[in-house]
Amino acid sequence: MRRLLPARPSAARLLPTFLLAAFMLVGGLASPAGAHPMSTSAVLLDVRGDRVEGEVQLPVDRLAVAVDRDLTRETVLGAERAFLKRYTAEHITAVGEDDRPWTVRLGTGSVRTIDEVAHLVYPLELRPPDGRVTTFDLAYDVIVEELLTHKVIATVRYDFDRGILKTDDAETLGVFDFDTKSLKVPAGEGSWIRGFATTAGLGIEHVGEGADHLLFLLMLLIPAPLVAAEGRWRSVPSSRRSIVHVVHVVTAFAIGHSLTLALAATGVINLPTRPVETLIAFSIAVSAVHALRPLVARGEILIAAGFGLVHGLAFASLIGDLGLDRGSLVTTLLGFNLGIELTQLLVVALMMPSLIVLARTAFYPAFRIGVALLGLLFSVSWMLERATLTSTDPFEGVQTWLVDHPLLVAVTVAALAVVARRTAPRTPFDGDGALRSGAH
Template identity: 85%
Template sequence: MPRLLPARTPAARLLPVFLLAALMLVGGLASPAGAHPMSTSAVLLDVRDDRVEGEVRLPVDRLAVAVDRDLTRASVLGADRAFLKRYTAEHVAAVGADDRPWTVTLGSGSVRTIDGVAHLVYPLGLRPPDGRVTTFRLRYDVIVEELLTHKVVVTVRYDFDRGILKTDDAETLGVVDVDTQSLDVPAGEGSWLRGFATTAGLGIEHVGEGADHLLFLLMLLIPAPLVATGGRWHAAPSARRCIVRVVHVVTAFALGHSLTLALAATGVIDLPTRPVETLIALSIAVSAVHALRPLVARGEVVVAAGFGLVHGLAFASLIGDLGLGRGSLVTTLLGFNLGIELTQLLVVALMMPSLILLARTALYPAFRIGVALTGLLFSVSWTLERAALTSSDPFEGIQTWLVGHPLLVAVAVAALAVVARHTAPQAPSDGGGTLGAGAH
């Protein structure tokens, strides 16, 4: 006798229908949002001592609806240029705490694609009547006054006294819409000390995350516990002499990069980034070769001073990207330099005790040669990539890992030094070759 299936209840028969309807409803709601993201405007502000600069970003599609015109990438810079600039200027205003209006200026517009949407972008300038920027109220209703659903994101992307110096620090003040057409912009509330501390942090970050700068410093430190005689490396007679050598190396590098950092940041010298970065890679190669065999007497001091000049140009490029005004330039240079020196001293403090201990063991020649060859390999790879002779650096992964785990590297070297001290305590004369001059 065949088995009979249980009869389906009315609710069970309707369940597939409900599921299908739910899927269609979710798909219908989700698809428009995914296919047609709502464009927003943006106001980006750079707060300085005597003025506020920035830019206004207007999505062309939303602007067309607001002004009731057919706008294209070509027309906003052509037939509609004057009208749109006049329209935008009429809907931007700034008022100080004393209720006095500020002067508003718009620069020449350009079209830029942002998040896949064409935007009309105007440089913005706001100037207080007394030439002193303090907290002010920004009144803004471009597009918003006609398109009630439109949103405008207002962001401060630079304010030295409040420690806002780069994109990662940018502060979103709020959103302008049909209900909120003005926002208070804080200014003049911080201090030079906060900006100084932030730039010092940038110096620490720039060196701490820069594999090339760290590797250059390490290549200079490796021969510091040694002395060169007859073109060969030998263990230094005392720890005191090692410390003196390290002080000389760090001081020479600091003087070199400080000089070019100041000259480049003030615009006295200006070199393209690619040649500078290529020279930095070459500086690592030279210091690695010197770690293998002494090139000249006290060569690491000479290399540190000479190539410190090149590294200073690279440091200056970051300061240039910040767009600093003259008022904060001196403070920035001092803070940034302090951050660099603190990072260098930290590297020295982490590595030199272990290197001094290792240098008095039979294991140091092999360690020194291995590290120097690794540095030479990395530097050659960087040089080829930065000179546009290769498209990528095959060692980028391991470099990133090493830079991301400095304490682990320092602990590993320290452990190696302790083990070597107990298993191979005697340091023989370091290996052959006659390249370079001796230093007694």
């Protein structure tokens, strides 16, 4: 008996399937650039010693769906203000490890545009009953309890004892949604040592990535192997004397910036950022001129101490952005200062041996003048830009490259010192390349 083969589907029957597949293919290949991501809420937490602060960000369009009201930028702060604050507070709870509830407070709401979407933002404060913050459970279902597809991203953006101090370190706890209404927030698990190490790292990063601070230090180091005499630079016969001089310069700078850093961080003094940054550029110009021709005997020590005060104000601006509480302020200042000093010592260790060798050659005057002129050029460009006299810095690319390749710069100077030592050894020339009197 002949087996019956299955009948081939007709074109008419295949057409709907073909159209559906084509539609899905086109939809899958279409660029997502024109699509807008679904609005999400956010809970941002700052863990302190006796409380947790932060804020709640609620997209107005999703909030309107959840509460079934017509909400606008105006009504959320007007007619609906009291209702929305009460609704939000009722859907946030915190419970400690001892099962005791924490106090939840919302501050005055405001409207902020986040990712091109209007958000109602409330300052948030959570306080444990015993005044000691430890790991706790945060329950949250604002909007989520009505809008099943909504997502709420919870983030810890500050916790000193766990080394979370800035946006780059922020830790995402998880996502509140229809299935997840509670998240555990780790707190009180770290120690001041971790925070201290993190702030030391910030100090290293701030100086290591700051072209202006590095250039200021380099301008102070260039004349360090020399001595000012009769308005000119002359070679120092002893390497030990050069090293001692460098120690004095670095110490003077450390004292200067530490003083103003502490005063600014504690709020005793407060200056606008732009004038401070302009003064830093001016400090580089002064140190460059001093490297060309001594302004005063041992002037680099005076310049380091005096303008160190200005650089300390710039360092303090970063400390201020961290939102520190008083309990961690002293530790932060010590850690940040340690990071700064370690970076300075690293720069000295990389550059000073080569500079001392170069200073014993006939090539050093040309090297010193060339580097000083380059520093003067960069500093003037910075001053013009920071004083808003120019819109851009034409040398930014060169400066960025030099900062990004410190080892290459150090190796180049070291190689130059070796070549100069062999081809132009120590001569009876002074630091300006002029023949010393009495030399034969």
